[in-house]
Amino acid sequence: GSQGAPQLRAWRGRIGAELDAAVEFWERHSHDPEHGWDPKNYPPELPQIPQIWVYSRLYRTVPRFRRPELIQAARKAGEFLQSHARPQAGSTRAAFALSRDGRPERLQRSFYSEAFCALGLDELGRATGESKYRAWARGWALAVWGWARGSPMELGRPRFSGTPPQQALAQPMMVLKVGLQLLGDPRDPPGDPDPEAEAMAEWGARQLLLHLQRGDSVVLENVSPEGEELPGSLGRLMNPGHALEGAWLLLQFCQRRGDAELGARAVTALLEGPLKWGWDPQHGGLFYFLDADGHCPTQLEWSMKLWWPHLEAMVALLAAHLFQPQPSLISQFLQLAQFTFDKFRDPEHGEFFGYLNRDGSVALSIKGGPYKGCFHVARALLMCEEMLGAILEREGAAGEK
Amino acid sequence: GSQGAPQLRAWRGRIGAELDAAVEFWERHSHDPEHGWDPKNYPPELPQIPQIWVYSRLYRTVPRFRRPELIQAARKAGEFLQSHARPQAGSTRAAFALSRDGRPERLQRSFYSEAFCALGLDELGRATGESKYRAWARGWALAVWGWARGSPMELGRPRFSGTPPQQALAQPMMVLKVGLQLLGDPRDPPGDPDPEAEAMAEWGARQLLLHLQRGDSVVLENVSPEGEELPGSLGRLMNPGHALEGAWLLLQFCQRRGDAELGARAVTALLEGPLKWGWDPQHGGLFYFLDADGHCPTQLEWSMKLWWPHLEAMVALLAAHLFQPQPSLISQFLQLAQFTFDKFRDPEHGEFFGYLNRDGSVALSIKGGPYKGCFHVARALLMCEEMLGAILEREGAAGEK
Structure with missing residues (x-):
């Protein structure tokens, strides 16, 4: 087995236990016996x-979660969503918030x-075997x-003559995410x-x-659709x-396509880079926003530490190590996982705090809010648990004590 | 003279000097020799x-600022605005940002x-005596x-069946502000x-x-147009x-209308209340947002300290004392002015920092950004200087040493 195996095994256990606790937290707090969700204090x-x-x-995918009540809740929510999310009948849009x-x-x-x-209903279709969900x-x-x-006009954001055409990083990322979801992963039975x-x-x-951009030394949040830098603070924004x-x-x-070269570029530019330039040298942790030229970002919350970038970093480090093993990725994972659990985990009430001040103190005590719910914590813990298992297995260390 | 007169005189001097510096700052940094504004790093x-x-x-209104270059800059900007702000010809809307x-x-x-x-062009009309600006x-x-x-639809925010009709506090406040501007103040020659x-x-x-709301014990940011509380965190939000x-x-x-009763209510509910429930007992300063039931707000920046609420508080305290003298208002003003100058003033580069972390450290070093420019600091300092003069005069202490 590799040098880090005992630590990785310990983390696999810790992460698995945390995943159990997180799911229990959301089952307890977010179900509405009447409509499928319990909004409590937040809609x-x-x-x-x-x-x-x-x-x-x-x-x-996880035997210990193969509980009928879990898939029943997902099914109820999926049906609720499909019948209620559209702002008007026939619309192709989904509301951000429902009463x-x-x-x-x-x-x-x-x-x-x-x-x-798309993501939720496709996965629901795979889990239940019912084709209508995947069609939705x-x-x-x-x-x-x-x-x-195409045109962003339909989304209610008209483009003016003074606005340069622009693409936000989250746009292609979401398309990639949805595309990969529709394709399924290696554990799925091969489809058409x-x-x-x-x-x-x-x-x-x-x-x-x-x-x-700039020889892969920065990742800009907003660029032109042709990949050129945009002027001003908008163009310099990094996340x-x-x-x-x-x-x-x-x-x-890249795994799907067998593209090792592009994978190596992803590791260097999208993982190693951001972990360097995105890291707060003073208090530790990843900044929410930065300016590529070192100016102060205009976002009030730029220096806050959010839960999800740290969880995404944990996932990315393990994914990179699975793609192309490299001991430094494991040591970075161990450090980052420790930091994340130390700072974000709420030992008293369970689940993770979402929003810390720059110095690491808790800024918002809420577990659920307009942009924070069950998703990021559970997805990241699930992926980390799986990938740690795969890494340990690959290194022949899965069964070692 | 009153007991606080020497302190008030000192503050009048300090505030006047700060106003001079602020105007100089914006004259130096915000004028574009070509188009009227210099966008520097920010659009x-x-x-x-x-x-x-x-x-x-x-x-x-201030003799020492009666400089031709100041009104020339305002005139150039007003003309620029009137010819360029509309997103399309014939639109009644103004863009938030121009190239x-x-x-x-x-x-x-x-x-x-x-x-x-409306505010800018009306004042430009008064300053220049040119009626076209006031007509615009x-x-x-x-x-x-x-x-x-009327309907917010025209503003591009459609209302859905699940959205309760709502009014944001800033909406009537802006209408009141614009109405008072059009009416002019007591120093204006009486108009039609x-x-x-x-x-x-x-x-x-x-x-x-x-x-x-709640017997005037809270000021809610969002209520129904009939003045009823709205459900959820939206309805509990305070600013x-x-x-x-x-x-x-x-x-x-109230001064205009001679309504002493409403004025007293304004002082109690809109000034004394917010200075109590809005104040951070731990680090001092006014929170940006709060929840009326004491829950954690969902705004990431809720606990930050922003420059403008502190300046508005200084203005409000002096306005209240002018309306109905009360020694406690003066002592509160002295404390708040000291806090504001200590924490927000930038002794090195001039002007005020806009955004502090909860603990009072500077979060954003920018002086100009999407919501911060020359307006709040200069308006507040100007009003405070004027009102301190009026208070000292009323108390017969204007000339004392």
């Missing part, structure tokens, strides 16, 4: 859509709600892809070829690479968390 | 519209840009008032009666009062800075 919003993905994926009884409350000027509908998912996915390539999903993933990967999430998605794409 | 945005108000008001050469870049789904056009201003003002009372502007101010004041800004605007309205 049902975007984060509850990807919860369908989490429950379905856990049910399908408790399922009336649309708010619509974003982006396509992320719709992308999460494909409908959302195609709408997303259309918006990503899906050229549409292949094209989505391909387009997403290619457009994502346009955000690697290390998005780069890190893009890293493991691109690695999944 | 020209909303904050530059109210700069027209600042320059014009200073020119008109350097004056093409519309971004439109907000609110009417604050248009309200600032009235056009913007009437559009604002229409949106405030202006029933339209009176009605705007009246409507703004009445609707503003709907945000005083002490907005309440404090509302306080002095309402006092100006």
